[in-house]
Amino acid sequence: MKGPCTPDTERYALAKLAILEYPDPRLRTTARPVTAFDPGLRQLVADMAETMYDAPGVGLAATQVDQHIQLIVVDVSETKDQLRVFANPQILQASEETVVCEEGCLSVPGIYDEVRRPARVRVRAQDVYGAAFELDCEGLLAVCVQHEMDHLIGKVFVDYLSALKQDRIRTKLKKRRTRETA
Ligand code: NI
Numbered sequence: 001m002k003g004p005c006t007p008d009t010e011r012y013a014l015a016k017l018a019i020l021e022y023p024d025p026r027l028r029t030t031a032r033p034v035t036a037f038d039p040g041l042r043q044l045v046a047d048m049a050e051t052m053y054d055a056p057g058v059g060l061a062a063t064q065v066d067q068h069i070q071l072i073v074v075d076v077s078e079t080k081d082q083l084r085v086f087a088n089p090q091i092l093q094a095s096e097e098t099v100v101c102e103e104g105c106l107s108v109p110g111i112y113d114e115v116r117r118p119a120r121v122r123v124r125a126q127d128v129y130g131a132a133f134e135l136d137c138e139g140l141l142a143v144c145v146q147h148e149m150d151h152l153i154g155k156v157f158v159d160y161l162s163a164l165k166q167d168r169i170r171t172k173l174k175k176r177r178t179r180e181t182a
Contacts, residue, residue, distance in 0.1 A: 014050040017065040021177075022108045023170055028154040031063055031070045034087040037130035041071070045085050045128055048073045053080060057106045059144040061151030064107050072148035076140045084135075086125035089149055092134065094118035101143045103157045110176065111169050115160045117146050 020026050034041065044067060052060040052073055062071040074084045097119040104112045120138045123145055127133060137145050147157055158166055 015047045016054055017047050017051045019051065019055070019060075019064050019106050020066055022105070022156055022158060022173060024107075026066055027063060027107060027151070027156055029063060029068045030154050031061075031068045031152040034069045034071055034126070037087070037126070037128060041087070042128050044071070045073060049075075049083050052106070055106050056080075058140070059148045060106060061148045063151040063154070070152050072145070072152070074141065074144050074148060076144055084141075085128055086123065086145070086148075087128065087130075089123050089125040089145070089152075091121050091146075091149070092124050093122040095120040099143070101140070103143065103147055105147070105157055107151075107156065108158055108169065108173070111158070111172065113157070113161055113165065115143075115147075115157050117143055121146060 044062070048060050048062065048065060048071075051065065052058075052075070058076050059072065059074040062069050070088045072086050072089060074086070075082055095118045098116050099119045100114050100116045102112050103115045119142060120136065121142050122134060122136050124132065124134045150157070150159075158169055161169070
């Protein structure tokens, strides 16, 4: 990763970050609040966005790139030009109405399954400069924000599935990793 301490000439170079893969125990880490809204944070956001778009994915939590701060990036647009950054996100309100959505995760490659979540959430967060904002989320944005926020408390979407399914997923990923290193 190219962090904030890289030479000036490379300061804004975008780096693809390594994504932790389930069941890596580091995915169970509880993230601490973002306190420094500095160039280092903005570099991390840029690198996370690059990593997410490259994957490709619609969301990424700092936890997934082994940075344990409360930070997520999301872009659910078709055109991939509507990056949203949430530092220290909190859910203020969640609808009673729920939706079932087929979810996937960059940390659980190739696995998709249905998860039920509140259909709408109102989120409070801070931007990369520390300014607070509130946002009403629905549809895929609501699902994605909740999925990414789960990562910040060490939770992966697989946790919502049956024990049997979780076993199968671990076996499948293990086989996949064995194939890749063979
Ligand atoms: Ni995920």
